[in-house]
């Protein structure tokens with residue numbers, strides 16, 4: 617235990633590689649249908665000038681319009697537009713098996729521990745669906761970056777995507793008050809957008825929004841969590 621490191625929030629756990637998904641997990645909609653199967657991101661010319669866009673729309677907007685937007689349940693993404701080629705791109709991070717699977721586990725008859733289908737991943741694809749983002753949300757230019765900065769960001773996204781695997785819907789804190797302790801941060805679409813903005817800023821990009829940007833959080837309030845052990849020590853699944 618490192619007494620110099622704050623105990624809370626518990627750091628998000630990263631992994632060496634993304635595991636195969638269990639066939640038990642079913643997606644209602646295919647994940648990243650028009651993105652590259654291996655998550656590749658095209659290399660742009662270093663001298664290119666890329667416009668960067670803040671994208672926001674209600675979760676499931678393509679199916680329910682502004683329904684969840686009325687409850688401020690919003691999805692966040694980033695858009696890019698190359699001045700040299702005119703190509704547009706959307707980059708977002710979301711669940712492989714939808715939000716419900718990342719918010720609540722399954723109880724399976726043959727498995728003692730709660731079973732999660734909660735992988736999330738980055739999705740990069742050509743095109744920006746202007747209407748999808750602008751009609752109930754936001755599509756705002758927030759800056760320009762060079763092709764070189766874009767390419768370095770792309771390499772960072774691919775490593776981030778191989779190590780940050782599990783979507784976490786809940787932000788867990790001690791109480792609703794302003795001085796609450798955060799026990800666990802969420803790990804969702806908006807966190808990816810924040811990490812990417814931070815990486816672009818580290819690469820020297822200047823990004824700014826003319827309007828206040830609000831991000832969706834759902835809170836779970838709890839006393840100080842105690843570590844109980846891992847699944848096998850808690851749920852005692854006999855060796856299969």
Ligand SMILES: CCCCCCCC/C=C\CCCCCCCC(=O)OC[C@@H](O)COP(=O)(O)OC[C@@H](O)CO
Pocket residue numbers: 674675676677689690691692708709710711715716719785804805806832833834
């Ligand atoms: C049986 C359904 C149960 C649903 C339970 C949901 C309970 C949680 C309630 C509120 C959650 C608030 C936190 C959600 C953060 C949303 C930000 C985010 O991570 O969005 C990612 C996805 O949810 C967005 O999904 P889509 O709208 O499908 O967008 C993907 C689309 O853009 C692909 O092109």
